[in-house]
Amino acid sequence: MKKIEVLDCTFRDGGYYNNWDFPSSTFDIYIESIIKLPIDIIEIGYRSLPQVEYQGEFFYTPDYIFDNIKLKGYKGEIAIMLDEKSSSVDILPNLLNSIQGKVDIVRIASAPDKLNKALDLCRAIKQLGFKVGLNLMYVSKWSDDEIFINQLKNVDGQVDYLYLVDSYGGAVPSQIAKVFRALSLMGQTKIGFHGHNNIELAFINTLTAIENGCDIVDATIAGMGRGAGNLKTELFLAYLDQQGINVDFDSLSQLVEEFMNLHKQFGWGTNLPYMVSGFNSLPQKDVMDWVGLNRYSIDSIVRALQNKKKEENILIAPFIPLLNHKRALIVGGGSSATKNISAVSEFVKDKSCIIHSSTRNAIQYNNIDVDQFYCLVGNEGSKLEHRFKGLQPKHQCIIAPSPRKMGVYLPRSVSSLVYELKEINFIERFKDSPLCIAIQTAIDLGVSELYFIGFDGYNNDSIIEHELFNENQQILDLIYGSKLFDKIEFLSHTKYKIANNGSIYSYL
Secondary structure: OOOOEEEEOHHHHHHHOOOOOOOHHHHHHHHHHHOOOOOOEEEEEEOOOOOOOOOOHHHHOOHHHHHHHHHOOOOOEEEEEEEHHHOOHHHHHHHHHHHEOOEOEEEEEEOHHHHHHHHHHHHHHHHOOOEEEEEEOOHHHHOOOHHHHHHHHHHEOOEOEEEEEEOOOOOOHHHHHHHHHHHOOOOOOEEEEEEEOOOOOHHHHHHHHHHOOOOEEEEEHHHOOOOOOEOEHHHHHHHHHHOOOOOOHHHHHHHHHHHHHHHHHHOOOOOHHHHHHHHOOOOHHHHHHHHHHOOOOHHHHHHHHHHHHHHHHOOOEEOOOOOOOOEEEEEOOOOHHHHOHHHHHHHOOOOEEEEEOOOOOHHHHOOOOOOEEEEOOOOHHHHHHHHOOOOOOOEEEEEOOOOOOOOOOOOHHHHHHEEEOOOOOOOOOOOOOHHHHHHHHHHHOOOOEEEEEOOOOOOOOOHHHHHHHHHHHHHHHHHHOOOOOOEEEEOOOOOOOOOOEOOHHHHO
16 A cells, blocks of 8 residues: 555634634644654644634634644644635735745645636745645536546646545545546646545545545544534544554544544534535535524425525526505514414505515414515425415515525425515625515515514524524614615514514504
């Protein structure tokens, strides 16, 4: 067996789960253990320009970290990563000059369609005196593109390492074998593999890559990495031990135990949504957001991922209101929407329509004889399908404009009554929020008076509820501070901070 280099990128790839905020004690144990293990390179983080949102120490990886690593006795190579999307040749000196002589390898993560720009960055990095690695993402998407694979052969000699990255964690061994065989004849550039574990093939894909010419592999401790995580360093080292490479299992065990404590807190690893995203080559970031926010059930996410794959071929009619409405009542999922149902029936008789931002209370409103609109996000359409045999003639389903961040389950029984908003133009963030879709529907209907019921608020018993509450609050703050509507009023008690909390009974 030829010597396979091992690059551990735990502190870089694992940072997606903790905003690159690792405890200093964890870092100390990491370096102390790595010194005793057959790991050739450690990629210790990103180098980045200042960002708007908070990111931790290993997102910026200050110079002193590299000094500390050397002081602890580490003698292997050190790598950092740059993202092609946020990098340019002119900023490289600002990012890299101060770490010349401290860092050995700089890697660039790049999408395939940005190959030329990435190579420009690679050439500039080499001129600064670093080895350079190009991490080419989405291998499961382009493994059958022979024209592109042939173009990659021209990379030989321009970079020190060319990594094939299974970004979606959905590649299978036959795809990996095909691409590595095609590139294995490179003479000057080493070929690497970075596997994600959505469908639990990171290990076998890595072995397949090695069998077909791979020179270097990435791994992370306990698999800590973006989305479903990566090939486990400890698994690959155990494999190397069987190949005759000595592994200090006491040091390895101590290191794994430290990261398993982090796993209890952050819970990375594959699950059903990640498996579906892997098989369909869909972005892990979306799944991380959906699972983390917990707005959607696991079934909702799976169905939405499946529909996201299919939606490219679905034509949906644009939402073009047949008539304007003076007043709209947006109904949320809170109990006040059903508690006050008799009052609602009286309130909406005069030039009003009902917009449901949640289907939770929709069945109680089914027989109210006014125009009603159901805002469908994720799996809300499935819930609607279970609650109704069919919609009333005055009812329509509204979905976000394409391209949608999350796929939408579209009920077959009401397919002729589903319409797509042309745009959401009153806000920049949260465009996948059902509240945003409801408000945009009201705008498109020409509503001048906007009322709310069933937005009772959350108890904020969990981080998830806290995030949902804050999201809704920011949307409400925006519309209250705008001139989108002549009047905005809540008709039942709410925990949201609003300018006008009235009572539906005052209108009866």
